[in-house]
Amino acid sequence: MPDETEKQKSLAMVVMSGDMDKLFGAFIIANGAAAMGMDVTMFFTFWGLRAIKKDVRTGKTLFGKMLGAMYGGDISKANPSKFSFAGLGRWMFNKMMGNHNVAKLAELRDMAVQLGVNMYGCQMSMDVMEIPQDAFIDGVKEPVGVGFFLLKAQDADITLFI
Amino acid sequence: MSEEIKVDLELDLKGLLCPLPMVKVSQNIGNVPVGGVIRAVATDPGSMADIPAWAKSTGNEVLAAEKQGNEFVFLVKRVK
Numbered sequence: 001m002p003d004e005t006e007k008q009k010s011l012a013m014v015v016m017s018g019d020m021d022k023l024f025g026a027f028i029i030a031n032g033a034a035a036m037g038m039d040v041t042m043f044f045t046f047w048g049l050r051a052i053k054k055d056v057r058t059g060k061t062l063f064g065k066m067l068g069a070m071y072g073g074d075i076s077k078a079n080p081s082k083f084s085f086a087g088l089g090r091w092m093f094n095k096m097m098g099n100h101n102v103a104k105l106a107e108l109r110d111m112a113v114q115l116g117v118n119m120y121g122c123q124m125s126m127d128v129m130e131i132p133q134d135a136f137i138d139g140v141k142e143p144v145g146v147g148f149f150l151l152k153a154q155d156a157d158i159t160l161f162i
Numbered sequence: 163m164s165e166e167i168k169v170d171l172e173l174d175l176k177g178l179l180c181p182l183p184m185v186k187v188s189q190n191i192g193n194v195p196v197g198g199v200i201r202a203v204a205t206d207p208g209s210m211a212d213i214p215a216w217a218k219s220t221g222n223e224v225l226a227a228e229k230q231g232n233e234f235v236f237l238v239k240r241v242k
Contacts, residue, residue: 028181032181032184032185034188035185035188036184036188036216036219037188101177101178101179102179115185
């Protein structure tokens with residue numbers, strides 16, 4: 001049995017992917033780690049940002065608005081990395097997961113927020129992709145940079161890149 | 163198994179898949195007093211590995227983990 005004074009274990013992960021399958025992995029690991037009493041940090045960058053976004057339009061410039069229109073929406077729009085077939089794959093996997101009683105991606109993410117998982121957007125990706133902090137769901141902390149992540153990763157017992 | 167153990171809380175985890183059985187035990191352990199016992203019934207075979215791992219990591223104790231037909235029955239004691 002761990003001693004009371006033992007340092008809390010921690011997990012730090014980068015979530016760069018916006019793929020459905022990879023996001024399932026990321027949130028299942030995050031929830032499991034939080035349940036096991038670990039301090040969990042998720043650093044969302046590039047395609048990973050949509051996983052913490054609300055279903056709102058983003059973008060200020062022409063390109064930003066195009067990106068917002070073509071890759072907009074929220075986590076429910078995530079497609080599998082293989083077998084995508086323009087949305088058909090997502091529908092099929094959602095069906096299969098529903099049949100097997102697996103929680104939906106959005107439910108897993110919201111559970112992670114409830115369990116106290118620390119989620120951060122990458123400031124630089126947010127600037128480039130023109131996704132402001134207020135486009136994120138409640139519970140996402142103020143944006144940070146790579147230095148903050150590296151400090152967390154340096155102290156973490158487990159680090160993952162997804 | 164251990165008929166004499168007093169159960170403080172029953173948890174129905176049937177139908178739940180990874181990571182939910184472990185998460186539910188974790189969310190409910192605070193609802194029994196220190197020394198108290200949760201009896202949890204799951205159908206996910208993975209929970210046979212996961213719930214003992216959770217207990218080891220959080221410093222709690224699995225008093226029993228048994229397969230009974232298609233179900234997995236756990237007695238989990240809150241240690242601290």
